[in-house]
Amino acid sequence: MSTQKIQSYLSKPEKLLLGVCAVLSIKTNMPxxxxxxxxxxxTIIFIPLAILSYLILFLAIVSKKSKAINLALTGTLLGVPLSYYFQTEMVQNWRGSGGIISYLVSLPSILEEYHNYVGSAWDIVSNIILAMLVCAAIGGTIGYYLEKNSKRKQV
Structure with a gap:
């Protein structure tokens, strides 16, 4: 693939991944x-923060079409802090009962210490993924029924 094809592919105004950069480039007159x-x-420097900010920008700027998708993505984002309730009591009370905030702040150290002293930290990660999927399903379902009811009222 030539460099000209790569540059034209990356600089086209249409959306590549959710359309965030395309919409921002139109609104800010930046390439x-x-x-x-x-x-x-x-993203390379701050992986979780960049992914969350990209999804928030998508919800705030780009996506105004589907309530189901918006609420499913919002549920996915809310699934990370709510994964605290999917964890065992040992993880919830790792260094005293600090609640969700201390859980999120100390999550990397919790994963490392859990891996070193208890076993595989994939147990904690799988609970986080499970919480994200459950919250996404709940949000998507709510959005689907809200969209369905709004279409019914319009007709």
Whole structure:
């Protein structure tokens, strides 16, 4: 693939991944290639924060079409802190009962210490993924029924 094809692919105004950079480039009159490179660099440096900010920008700026998708993504984002309730009591009370905030702040150290002293930290990660999926399903279902009822009222 030539560099010209790669550059034209990355600088096209249409959406590549959820359309966040394309919409931002139109609203800010910046080249979409610069925004995409910026998001890639931001993702390499701060992976979880970049993914969350990208999804928040998608919900805030781009996605105004489907309530089901918006609420499913919102549920996925809320699933990370709510995964605290999917964890065992040992993980919830790791260094005293600090609640959800201390759980989120000390999650990397919890994973490391759990892996070193108890066993595989994939138990905690799988509970986080489970919470994200459950919250996404709940949000998507609520959005689907809200969309269905709003279409019924319009007719």
């Amino acid at each position: 979409s290639l610069a925004l995409r490179i910026g998001f890639i660099a931001f």
